[in-house]
């Protein structure tokens with residue numbers, strides 16, 4: 001789904017709400033973003049619904065992703081939770097519905113079954129997961145033949161995700177990024193600054209292009225109109241293989257933002 005032209009660059013919406021969300025999202029849509037990433041947990045689906053309902057963009061030109069929170073993974077809670085997201089977003093269907101996290105007990109089967117039920121009920125066009133480990137991906141593709149749109153994970157140059165790239169190749173489940181610019185931390189890396197200068201691009205453009213050239217679709221959030229626009233305008237240049245390899249070396253820092261101190265129910269990462 002995200003490899004469809006235009007949908008490889010998603011606009012992230014966490015932790016935006018209210019007027020700040022509306023202003024940023026309207027700027028993103030005016031810039032050309034058509035893929036929007038939210039989650040019920042972000043508590044901004046009503047705000048997004050309001051913006052989308054006032055927009056003239058055709059529904060079929062949009063790719064709206066939302067996520068079911070772990071505390072709604074029960075048989076009686078799952079589908080009503082998705083319907084609540086749809087009501088709040090003022091949509092009839094989601095383009096992509098993700099399981100936001102693996103369940104704390106690691107038993108993915110029940111929530112995957114509820115996800116498949118939601119798809120069969122027409123609540124979403126595509127299904128996917130987020131924050132799955134490589135082992136969970138292997139298990140997932142044994143549980144269903146349904147195509148999986150993505151595993152959305154933390155992905156930026158300061159974190160070595162080679163194991164997850166290998167798992168993606170092995171299972172055929174594409175990766176999508178979050179914290180794509182490491183919430184800004186990667187932008188002051190001297191190597192990124194030097195490569196940005198070399199290509200006459202911003203550090204963020206270099207980082208986001210590095211992600212795309214890894215075959216990973218991008219989610220990036222910004223409230224700043226200049227950043228929103230420059231983060232989107234990354235298709236008209238390519239990094240050389242040499243420069244991609246130079247950026248790869250930063251992964252040895254293993255800088256992870258979303259760890260167990262931030263999210264206690266996070267799995268043991270690969």
Ligand SMILES: NC(=O)c1ccc[n+]([C@@H]2O[C@H](COP(=O)([O-])OP(=O)(O)OC[C@H]3O[C@@H](n4cnc5c(N)ncnc54)[C@H](OP(=O)(O)O)[C@@H]3O)[C@@H](O)[C@H]2O)c1
Pocket residue numbers: 011012013014015037038100130131152153177178179180181182183184187202204205219220221222223224227228230231258
């Ligand atoms: N599945 C999950 O568990 C999960 C977890 C986290 C996030 N997400 C999703 O992924 C999206 C992206 O991740 P994220 O928002 O956490 O992190 P991010 O995109 O790495 O960083 C966002 C921050 O970077 C700044 N920024 C953006 N573009 C910039 C640029 N060109 N130059 C300088 N600074 C820039 C923004 O500030 P300004 O506003 O000033 O530009 C903002 O503070 C989220 O919005 C959310 O939709 C999913």
